[in-house]
Amino acid sequence: MNDRFHRSSAKLPVLMYHSIAKEEPRSSDPLVVPVSRLRRHVATLTADGWELLGLTEALQSFEDTPSRRIAALTFDDGLLDFLNAVEVLDQAGARATIYVPTARVGIRGSLSNGVASTLGWDHLLELSRQGIEIGSHSRHHRPLDVCPPRILLEEIHGSRMDLEDRLGVTVCSFSFPHGYSSPRVRRAVIEAGYRNACIVGRRVSRLKDDRFSLPRLQVRPEVCEGELHRLVRRGEPGMSPTIKRVLHPGWRVVRLASSRLPGRELT
Numbered sequence: 001m002n003d004r005f006h007r008s009s010a011k012l013p014v015l016m017y018h019s020i021a022k023e024e025p026r027s028s029d030p031l032v033v034p035v036s037r038l039r040r041h042v043a044t045l046t047a048d049g050w051e052l053l054g055l056t057e058a059l060q061s062f063e064d065t066p067s068r069r070i071a072a073l074t075f076d077d078g079l080l081d082f083l084n085a086v087e088v089l090d091q092a093g094a095r096a097t098i099y100v101p102t103a104r105v106g107i108r109g110s111l112s113n114g115v116a117s118t119l120g121w122d123h124l125l126e127l128s129r130q131g132i133e134i135g136s137h138s139r140h141h142r143p144l145d146v147c148p149p150r151i152l153l154e155e156i157h158g159s160r161m162d163l164e165d166r167l168g169v170t171v172c173s174f175s176f177p178h179g180y181s182s183p184r185v186r187r188a189v190i191e192a193g194y195r196n197a198c199i200v201g202r203r204v205s206r207l208k209d210d211r212f213s214l215p216r217l218q219v220r221p222e223v224c225e226g227e228l229h230r231l232v233r234r235g236e237p238g239m240s241p242t243i244k245r246v247l248h249p250g251w252r253v254v255r256l257a258s259s260r261l262p263g264r265e266l267t
Contacts, residue, residue: 009206009207010062010066010067010206010207011204011205011206011233012058012059012062012070012071012072012204012205012206012207013050013071013072013204013205013217013231013232013233014055014058014071014072014074014198014205014214014215014216014217015041015071015072015073015074015216015217015219015232016074016075016076016198016200016216016217016218016219017033017038017073017074017075017076017085017219018031018032018033018075018076018077018079019031019032019033019077019079019081019116020033020034020035020038020075020079020081020082020084020085021033021034021035021081021084022034022035022081022084024036025221028221029221030218030220030221032221033219033220033221034221035084035085035088037221037223038084038085038088039088040225041219041223041225041228042088042089042092042094043092044225044228044229045071045228045232046092046093046094048069048229049069050069050070050071050232051068051069051070051071052071052072052073052089052092052094052095052096053070053071053072053073053094053095053096054072054073054074054095054096054097054131054132054133054173055072055074055097055133055135055173055196055198055214056097056133056135056172056173056195056196057095057133058070058071058072059072059196059211062207063207066207071232072096072097073089073094073095073096073097074096074097074098074099074135074175074198074216075096075097075098075099076098076099076137076175077099077100077101077104077116077118077137077141078098078099078100078101078104078105078118078119078124078137079116079117079118079119080116080117080118080119080123081116081117082098082119082127083119083123086127086130086132089132090130095131095132095133096132096133097132097133097134097135097173098119098127098132098133098134098135099135099136099137099173099174099175100118100119100124100134100135100136100137100159100163101137101138101139101140101141101159101177102136102138102139102158102159102162102163103139103140104118104140104141105118105119105120105121105124106118106119106120106121121166121167124163124166124167125166125167128167128169133172133173134163134167134169134171135171135172135173135174135175136156136159136160136163136171136173136174136175136194137159137174137175137177138155138156138159138174138176138177139154139155139158139159139162140155141177141178142155142177143177143178143180144156144176144177144180144181144182144185144188145180145181145182145184145185146180152184152185152188153188156174156185156188156189156192157188157191157192160174160192160193160194171194172194172195172196173194173195173196173197173198174189174192174194174196174197174198175197175198176197176198176199179199179200179201180199181197181199181213186210186212186213189212190212194212195211196211196212196214197211197212197213197214198213198214198215198216199213199214199215199216200215200216200218201213201214201215201216202215202216202217202218202235202236203215203217203235203236204217204232204233204234204235215235217231217232217235217236218236219231
């Protein structure tokens with residue numbers, strides 16, 4: 001009985017990052033974490049006894065031994081500045097999963113046009129060889145819960161084929177763009193052959209959670225060491241995570257209506 005209780009209550013924090021800036025950003029952006037802060041985050045977690053792994057590896061290790069202190073690191077959007085994180089992860093013996101929208105691979109953006117540069121196929125191949133898990137973030141990063149069936153298939157199945165054909169790897173993990181999911185979308189992910197998928201969720205994942213709706217914790221740039229300790233144990237603070245979950249169904253109706261108008265896809 002005690003063992004069953006321990007397994008059902010065992011926690012697996014899944015941390016979500018996006019952009020890893022080389023320098024301290026000039027403006028406040030909750031999705032941009034400077035590499036110096038990431039280094040402190042990784043050092044804090046490893047010093048506290050956490051093993052830092054990519055999501056698929058973390059899930060397998062967690063299921064085999066729930067008593068291990070494992071946290072998964074994930075990075076969304078396939079941004080070029082993920083390369084700033086590689087040395088930090090390597091020095092700490094950490095691994096991670098990076099989620100790639102395949103239609104955006106190899107974009108060269110700039111501050112002037114407001115478009116972020118993304119990793120190229122050569123980058124992704126080398127990262128995979130270094131032990132970074134490459135996951136899918138769909139093809140075009142669209143809100144999938146309002147997509148018609150044909151587009152849904154292209155975004156979910158097509159992106160997996162893009163990655164596997166170009167990189168020669170088996171793609172196991174999927175990240176829902178903007179965190180939006182639904183039973184229909186999750187079925188499509190399962191049918192496409194993925195083994196797990198993650199949303200945003202803003203709470204700590206547990207062993208009993210649905211493997212195709214795994215919650216993650218957004219790590220904002222201002223999170224200090226003490227806040228990080230609390231985050232991986234208790235999840236994101238305040239009522240905002242709960243309110244957002246409650247409002248999702250109603251907001252989906254609004255987004256579905258807007259998606260039927262030319263150029264009016266809301267996120």
